[in-house]
Structure formats: C-alpha cells, structure tokens
Amino acid sequence: MMTVDTNSPFSMSGKRILVTGASSGLGQQIAISCSEAGASLVICGRDKTRLNETFNKLAGTGHQALLGDLTDDAVLASTVEQVGLIDGVVHCTGVSGPIPARMISREFLDRLFNINFFVPTLLTSKLLAKSRINKGGSILFMSSSAAFRGVHGMSVYSATKSALVASTRCLALETAKRGIRVNCLAPDLVVTPMLLGSGAILSTNEWLDQQRAIHPLGLGSTDDVANAAIFFLSKASRWITGTTLIMDGGITY
C-alpha cells in the first residue's frame, strides 16, 4: 500500500481523477495508486466484473465507476455528463496487435485508431467543451516506446501511439491559457494482460524472459507507470506540458 504525505508535492489529496481503461492493466493500477495517494477516482471500463474488482481495490471513499464502451458515442457523451468536475484524466484504453504490413486492412486500421486515438481525443474534446477539467488540471495520454522506434509488425499500433505524441503538443498549447497541462507517457514493455500472445512463435513467458534479459533495468511494472502518472497529475509537474516521457528500463536506442 502506497501512502503519500499530503505535504508532498506528489500528493493527490483533494484531486478528482478520471481513468479510462481502468478494468485492467495500467489503467487499473493507475486508479489504485492515485486513490492511495489521496485522490478520488472516476473509473471507466467495459467489463463489469473487472471494473468492480478495481473499484473494490480503491483506497478511501468518494469514488465512482462508469461502465461502458467508450467507442460508443452515447456512452462517451453520458460519461462526460456523469463525470462531474475533475482535476485530471488518464487515458488508458488501448489495444495492441501485430500485423505484417502486407496484411493491413481498413478494418484493422479503424479498430486500432478508434480505440487508441479517436476515443481519447474525442473524450478530451468533450471534457474541454463542457468545461469539466478544473484550472490547473492535467491530461495524460498513454503512448508507447513504439512511437519512437520501429518494431516488426507494429506499423499501425506505432502510428496510433505517435499520433498521441503529436496531438499532445498542440493540445498543450490550446489548454495552457486555462492552466491545463497535457503530457504523454511512453512506456516500453510492462507486464500486463495486453502482452498475452505478443511473443508470436514463442510462448508469452519465454518471450517475456527474452525481453527481460535485453532491457538494462528489466521489464516495467504497472507500479512504475502509475508512479509516473502521479508525477504528471500532481503539482510536482506544474511547469511541464506538451512533453512525452519515455520510460523503458533503458532499452530504447
């Protein structure tokens, strides 16, 4: 259990944070860590059982869970209606998937861009249009080290993740007047359910061992990403906007 002193520049006390994709992986841990650091949470996810699991793991009180698929415009609109006023949003909805370039279809492109880029972009747009984000608030997107370096078979995924990096810079300029900051995290391999089956011909565990060996600091944990998210949501990063933090255990060229 993490605790952060309320005097610490990393305290989340008094902040209300929206986390999407909170039913598993990074989103789940970010929600839990933010609650442990003092925030009240609004969590979104598609899977009722797993979203409830996350909800039950949140520390403190005053949290809210919103069930639904954000690729559905009606769900997105009702999420913005129900969220209230927030001090930060962490966009963790995302899908990965390797595909050789010669097999890319419009359907595949639509699916990845829809979940990885359109949903966080539209949700942010509507939150801003309805003035749901307080002055001094922080918007955080989940990019990937794949946005910066090539990975076999990941052209579409990488494109969705670098789209977030590029739009972050522009959005940061637009929201600076309201004192709202916008940043991206770009993690390399973190052990989450999304990695299941990523090893192509290798078993997931064999592939993970191989990857662990070549990362100078090993693979990341969801805690590592959650702590970086707290840095970007808290006043400790008050003067940081439009940036992307690569966190990769040192592997990226």
Add this chain to the structure above:
Amino acid sequence: MIGSAPFSLAGKRILVTGASSGLGQATAITLAANGAEVVLTGRNAQRLAETKAAMPENKHVCIEAELTDIEQRNALADNAGLLDGLVHCAGIAAVRPFRQIDKDFIDKDFDINLDAPLLLTQRLLARKQLNRGGSIVFVGSVAAHIGTKGSSVYSASKGALVPAARALALEVGQKQLIRVNYIAVSYIETPMLARLAQEGMGGEMAMDLPLGKGMPEDVANSVLFLLADASKWITRSTIFVDGGHTCQISAL
C-alpha cells in the same frame, strides 16, 4: 509517513552540485524536505551555509569546492562518502554571438558544463561511492535540443551531456541498477536568468512561455522524482521542464 512512500527520499544520501545558488539551492532544500540527507557543494561557503540553514534536520554536510579544479574536485569526491544519488546543477550560461567566440570561451564553458560533471561522476563511480540502485541526474537545458541565439557553445556543452548520460546509463544499468537521466530546463527565475536578461540575451522570453514563469522548485520536484524509487524503471531519458517552450514550432 513519507518513509515508505515511493516519492520519499528517506534513507537516501544525495550529492548536489551548484547548491549555493539558483536551481541547485532549491533542489537541495526540496530533497532535504522530502527526507534526503544532502551533501551540498558549491563555490561560496557562506551561501552553502545559508542553504543548509534552510534545510530541515541537521544531518546535512557542506563541502566547498571549485569543480573545475582537479584537486578540489577530487577532494570533494573523496569526502562525499557513500551516495544514493548525484545531481549535477553546477553550470554557467555564458552567451556570446557566434562570430565572437574563441578557444578560451569554448574551453571555459566546456570545463564547467561538461568536463566537471563527467569527471566528478567518473571519480565517484571508480571509487564505488554510488550505491546499487542509485540515480544520477544531469540538470541541463532545452538549449541542448533547440539552440537559441547566442548560445551555440552553451547549447553544445549542455547537448553533449545527453548522449554521455545515455551511454553511461548502459554501463551502470544492468549490474548496478544505477539510473542516469537528464532534465532539459527552460527559463527559470534564477540569478542566472536575471543576469541574462540584463545582457539582453533571452531572459525576457521567460514571460512568453505557454505556462508563464518557471520557478526553481519546478526543477527541484522533477529532480526529486528522478531520485526517488517512483522512477526506478526510468533511465536514459529526458524530462522537459520547460513550461511548454519546446512543444511549439517556434517561440519567436
């Protein structure tokens, strides 16, 4: 309790260079306020003592040293003891139009901004004074990435630190789990900036950044993050603490 938190520095001993003024001073005070035992070094004994007086608890140490002097630098390293973190804040921001630069100007800039931090780090590593799991932070400048008028030499010396830090991180990462990162800082309210503004060399731009004025504490908090266990998977990376300066296509 800050003792068990990922953002606490309780139990960590950190050397901060340039601790007698500006960013280094604010950094030393912030680190101490978050539990660290700090070894402060700088050229001015009186200002070091003043910085130390502003820090909670009386466990901190001041060591006066001119980092470009090999004997003083080595003495500093030899007296610094075992460390969990090393923060390089000492530096100069001398600006000069390109057509007026000469060998002396380049040598002086590189002595302070590049050679001194690298050689101090080398000495501490060679003598195994950096504990396993430690963290090294180079406080640099956005000039390293963008280049600004009059700063060709400064940008080069600060820029050289980026790949140096990334290469060093590979050498100390896997076995010792020591992390090495860089902070790219834009115009912050410090005595150095005030001097630059007086000389008409960029300080006035500080007000035009998307998030307005940056304060020394903003840099200090990023240093704190990179020293704390919260960033234990982050190495060879750069954090831009720049108020939105470099996400724009141009600040002009």
